[in-house]
Amino acid sequence: MGLMARNPVRHNCAQPHQCSLDVRMQVMARSPLTKELGPQQHRELDQHLTSWAWAAGDPILLAGEQTQGSYMVASGRARITRDTIDGREITVDIAAPGDVIGPLHTHSSPATDSAWAIETTCALYLPAEALAEVVDAYPQLALAIMRMQQDQLARSRERETAQATSTVEQRVAAALQHLDAKLGQIRQDGSSLLQVRLRRNDVAGMAGTTVESASRAMARMKKTGVIDSGREWIAITNHQALADLVAGL
CATH class of the missing domain: 1.10.10.10 (Winged helix-like DNA-binding domain superfamily/Winged helix DNA-binding domain)
Known part of the structure; x- marks a missing residue:
């Protein structure tokens, strides 16, 4: 809870939210980050998570801000945006339940993209220091993070190639x-x-x-x-x- 209060924007719009255990388990079972873990591991990981909610139009994350963790979308949708060199804001993806928003790092790091709630959105927050702890405990999680980062890089490269060839x-x-x-x-x-x-x-x-x-x-x-x-x-x-x-x- 204290980690959230460090952010001067988010603490004004994010609200503590109660997701049921069933909902949290379902989200972890479907997310690319955690689906390789078993039910018991999901329950253990759940001890590190807190639930937060945003109203439509609220910023979940802003590009450039120092983040202390990442979010796994439990319900709702979020627009992922990026600022261009000429100052425009473009949508690069839509986050849905199971998707992860924010850098998957084991330390504080700046966000590269912004995320905005399209509708009432709930997400499970995993602090960076807790991620470091669970990565040590669950090697499958480390592999999932690597795959997600590789997928993001591949999608970015495909986007750049398509700009020139499609x-x-x-x-x-x-x-x-x-x-x-x-x-x-x-x-x-x-x-x-x-x-x-x-x-x-x-x-x-x-x-x-x-x-x-x-x-x-x-x-x-x-x-x-x-x-x-x-x-x-x-x-x-x-x-x-x-x-x-x-x-x-």
Whole structure:
């Protein structure tokens, strides 16, 4: 609790929150960070965690601030943003339950990205010094951290490569495919609804393009039956066609 109070921004908007033991166990069972641990190890790890909640629009983490730990999203959604050289803020990802927000370090370190609650969001907070302790106790956790860091690096490199080699439509399709894998909910008609309030500039940021270009690409996808969309919602209606767009077919 004392660690949280060191942050002059977060302590004004984060509220202590009571997640049930069942919810905490479910989150740890699905998170890439902890899913390799067994139920008993999850209960032991739970002793190091505290629960916090934010209202829609609240900052969970701000780029550049010194962080004392990391967060595992238990419920809700968070927008991960990054500041560009020219001062713009772009969305680079959407965090969902099981995702980890903040640096996974065993010491205090600066955050590279900001995180904003899209809706009421609850997360489990793991202090950096506690992470150092549990990494020693559970080698699987150290391996999971390495895999997550490698995945983040690979995704960053793929994003840079796509900027130079892929069309806007390919990049927008890839962003939607990524969100579908993480947030898609299959409906009775076979379409997949992305369970998040998604703005056009979120898609544009993840695709590395302008809002206007992303909107045009999505309009073409909607016209050809690849997606359906409305105000802050998107559904994938033809998964094969979306995959073909990503592949440039």
